[in-house]
Amino acid sequence: MTVEKEVEERNPKSVLAVDLGIRWIATTVNSNNPKPKFYDKELRRVKGHYFYLRRSLALKKAYKTIKKIGNKERRVVNDILHKISRAIVNEALENDSMIVLGKLRGIRKNGKGRKFKRKLNNGFPYHRLSQFIEYKARWVGIKVIKISERNTSKTCHRCGHRGLRVGSLFKCPHCGYVCNADYNGAMNMLKRATGYMPIAGAGRALCPGLDTALNPVG
Numbered sequence: 652m653t654v655e656k657e658v659e660e661r662n663p664k665s666v667l668a669v670d671l672g673i674r675w676i677a678t679t680v681n682s683n684n685p686k687p688k689f690y691d692k693e694l695r696r697v698k699g700h701y702f703y704l705r706r707s708l709a710l711k712k713a714y715k716t717i718k719k720i721g722n723k724e725r726r727v728v729n730d731i732l733h734k735i736s737r738a739i740v741n742e743a744l745e746n747d748s749m750i751v752l753g754k755l756r757g758i759r760k761n762g763k764g765r766k767f768k769r770k771l772n773n774g775f776p777y778h779r780l781s782q783f784i785e786y787k788a789r790w791v792g793i794k795v796i797k798i799s800e801r802n803t804s805k806t807c808h809r810c811g812h813r814g815l816r817v818g819s820l821f822k823c824p825h826c827g828y829v830c831n832a833d834y835n836g837a838m839n840m841l842k843r844a845t846g847y848m849p850i851a852g853a854g855r856a857l858c859p860g861l862d863t864a865l866n867p868v869g
């Protein structure tokens with residue numbers, strides 16, 4: 652069910668980039684404040700718990716119980732997603748930010764790229780979280796835009812060269828920079844959103860409305 656209301660859009664004074672990552676479901680960085688926030692340990696714990704529970708029930712062939720457990724898990728996970736999305740929207744409110752989300756490519760069989768495949772396999776509900784953030788943000792008049800996530804996990808946010816992901820770290824062989832990989836992804840999202848990291852051949856067309864959002868006319 653969808654509820655609608657008229658909301659006046661706020662004038663953003665900063666950008667909050669949200670990277671939906673592999674190790675953390677969400678990492679945020681704000682153009683006002685370079686310190687990242689990582690969400691959320693609880694979700695990983697819950698996912699792990701239900702994974703082992705389901706496996707042990709399957710060994711006992713307790714299929715009815717598995718079904719019940721699935722519904723319970725969905726409720727628990729939804730609660731966590733509501734909490735995370737609320738926290739992210741509050742972060743945007745505190746800083747008068749607009750929110751930048753990655754364009755999720757959806758579940759497609761021909762999804763390319765390692766990051767995409769890992770994202771499908773780790774079972775994190777990225778779509779639901781993205782929808783919750785968007786819905787809650789628009790509800791209070793926060794502008795939300797979606798930009799391509801392409802290469803945001805492979806590019807060094809400091810020097811712009813291509814780097815490597817080693818476990819949860821990002822390493823740049825060019826400038827020697829090492830940092831948390833999800834943070835690096837979020838910084839690239841932020842840079843792309845603020846125009847420092849245009850995509851070859853696509854440019855600003857990928858972020859319609861961004862210019863007017865950052866430099867409101869009138």
Ligand SMILES: [Zn+2]
Pocket residue numbers: 807808809810811812823824825826827828
């Ligand atoms: Zn570098």
